[in-house]
Amino acid sequence: MQRIMAEKAKELLQNGTVNRVLGWKKGEFVYDITPAVFNNTEEIDAEFVYDDFCANNLSKYLIKESRKEGKVLVFLKPCDTYSFNQLLKEHRIWRDHVYAVGIPCDGKIDLDCLKKQDIQGIVGIETQNDNFIIHTLYGDHTIAKEDALAERCLNCKSKKHVIYDELIGRDGEVLDSHRFDMVEKIEAMTPDERFAFWRGEFSRCIRCNACRNVCPACSCENCVFDNPKSGIANKAAADSFEENMFHIIRAFHVAGRCTDCGECSRVCPQNIPLHLLNRKFIKDINEFYGTYQAGEDTESRAPLNIYNTEDVEPSIVYKKGGNH
Amino acid sequence: MQVNEIKEFRPKIVAFCCNWCSYAGADLAGTNRLNYPSDVKIIRVPCSCRVNPMFILRAFQRGADGVIICGCHPGDCHYTSGNYYARRRMTLLFSMLDYLGIEKERTRVEWVSAAEGAKFAATMNDFVETITKLGENKRLEDLRCKE
Numbered sequence: 131m132q133r134i135m136a137e138k139a140k141e142l143l144q145n146g147t148v149n150r151v152l153g154w155k156k157g158e159f160v161y162d163i164t165p166a167v168f169n170n171t172e173e174i175d176a177e178f179v180y181d182d183f184c185a186n187n188l189s190k191y192l193i194k195e196s197r198k199e200g201k202v203l204v205f206l207k208p209c210d211t212y213s214f215n216q217l218l219k220e221h222r223i224w225r226d227h228v229y230a231v232g233i234p235c236d237g238k239i240d241l242d243c244l245k246k247q248d249i250q251g252i253v254g255i256e257t258q259n260d261n262f263i264i265h266t267l268y269g270d271h272t273i274a275k276e277d278a279l280a281e282r283c284l285n286c287k288s289k290k291h292v293i294y295d296e297l298i299g300r301d302g303e304v305l306d307s308h309r310f311d312m313v314e315k316i317e318a319m320t321p322d323e324r325f326a327f328w329r330g331e332f333s334r335c336i337r338c339n340a341c342r343n344v345c346p347a348c349s350c351e352n353c354v355f356d357n358p359k360s361g362i363a364n365k366a367a368a369d370s371f372e373e374n375m376f377h378i379i380r381a382f383h384v385a386g387r388c389t390d391c392g393e394c395s396r397v398c399p400q401n402i403p404l405h406l407l408n409r410k411f412i413k414d415i416n417e418f419y420g421t422y423q424a425g426e427d428t429e430s431r432a433p434l435n436i437y438n439t440e441d442v443e444p445s446i447v448y449k450k451g452g453n454h
Numbered sequence: 455m456q457v458n459e460i461k462e463f464r465p466k467i468v469a470f471c472c473n474w475c476s477y478a479g480a481d482l483a484g485t486n487r488l489n490y491p492s493d494v495k496i497i498r499v500p501c502s503c504r505v506n507p508m509f510i511l512r513a514f515q516r517g518a519d520g521v522i523i524c525g526c527h528p529g530d531c532h533y534t535s536g537n538y539y540a541r542r543r544m545t546l547l548f549s550m551l552d553y554l555g556i557e558k559e560r561t562r563v564e565w566v567s568a569a570e571g572a573k574f575a576a577t578m579n580d581f582v583e584t585i586t587k588l589g590e591n592k593r594l595e596d597l598r599c600k601e
Contacts, residue, residue, distance in 0.1 A: 316553065317553065321552070321555045321556075321557065321558075322555065323555070324553065324554065324555035325554065325555025325556065325593055326555070327555070328554045328555060329555075354508070368598065369596050369597055369598055371514075371515050371594065371595065371596035371597075372596075374511075374554070374594060375511050375515070378507070378511060378547075378550060378551070378554070379507065379508055379511065381550065382507050382546070382547060382550070385546055407550070407553075410549070410550060410553050411546060411550065414545075414546055414549050414550075415546070418542075418545060418546075419542070433542070434539070434542055434543060434546075437535060437538035437539055437541070437542055438538075439528065439529065439538065441538065441541055441542060441545075442545060443541065443545070443563070444541060444544045444545040444548050444562075444563040445562075445563070446545065447545065447548040447549050447552055447558050448558060448559070
């Protein structure tokens with residue numbers, strides 16, 4: 131796949147369709163992948179990579195890239211196309227400056243899963259049926275896919291590309307995923323248990339803002355959390371309230387726009403399951419206002435931007451909402 | 455001689471009232487000499503949809519034990535549709551607070567028109583009673599803002 135993609139990128143660079151390529155490049159280690167812009171074919175030959183570690187969602191980088199002169203080629207996995215669409219809808223990306231190539235994705239590896247199984251010194255990876263063969267300095271490991279894939283990929287919502295100029299491989303289908311199972315599990319807890327659960331998670335937050343910086347929905351140029359007068363712009367949270375406030379408000383700001391790409395949980399250095407907050411909003415919106423998938427198209431209006439005179443009253447929360 | 459001071463818990467309630475209906479409703483409750491607890495501090499907003507979720511969290515941070523948002527009845531908004539948007543927003547926010555284990559009774563939305571002074575007083579009495587039973591807001595407090 132990497133070879134096909136590199137060929138495609140070089141072809142489009144050479145015939146002048148695009149003048150740069152947004153993709154992934156190897157870092158210091160094979161699993162240490164970073165998004166990168168390639169300006170010529172030599173750079174692509176030297177550094178371009180696409181494998182099971184390339185988890186980054188590239189659509190957010192297009193906000194800046196598409197504003198530059200000339201066209202940029204971008205490789206989008208199915209879930210990235212949702213973010214791309216959502217950003218198009220919000221007029222954050224200049225569509226004329228982007229050439230989007232859809233690429234298939236079989237799920238990406240979560241490094242923490244490998245670490246937990248004591249796999250270290252990774253030097254390469256191969257796929258074989260339902261297993262990954264991971265080459266390390268200490269020999270090869272064969273590991274089942276479900277033990278190595280990220281949670282968001284195990285509960286993949288869709289393999290379908292909702293937008294592209296060109297597609298490599300075949301398009302998939304919208305999947306029937308179990309992504310709300312954990313949300314339901316939390317909802318079934320008592321309020322005390324829920325509070326203890328979230329306190330335990332949030333208390334690890336170091337306010338590094340990585341979740342915000344990576345989130346394709348968090349694309350405001352002036353973020354509310356950068357305001358020094360907000361009282362929550364500290365790097366270290368001085369009080370538990372700050373953590374609650376930050377995460378509630380951040381989740382709320384992307385409610386109805388979050389495509390559930392799961393980047394927030396991926397980048398969290400403290401492994402806080404932030405996607406569970408976003409999924410709660412998605413689940414509530416689906417239940418209260420009808421099923422809605424952000425980024426599915428560019429026409430529909432976000433659920434918080436419209437209303438229905440017959441909407442449920444906020445008091446539904448007292449009747450519903452979990453145990454007591 | 456030592457005097458044992460018995461401190462009765464008095465909740466702090468913040469009420470966001472829309473300028474066109476609920477604020478006038480509160481006024482009517484006053485002119486009708488209806489009783490409601492003085493623990494309720496009213497903040498006048500142009501419309502119930504002016505209430506940002508951040509306002510509610512801020513109120514809790516600064517020591518509120520309960521927050522109530524009062525607006526025009528759906529369909530009667532001075533700006534045609536403000537309270538419809540507020541309704542969606544608040545439904546989601548309250549559901550999220552509940553999800554995080556914060557007592558859901560601490561937040562409420564009520565529709566009070568300018569003619570419903572009695573409803574305003576009754577709502578506030580009921581809300582203050584609920585919050586008094588719940589006690590101090592411990593889960594969404596900021597210790598730095600405590601006396």
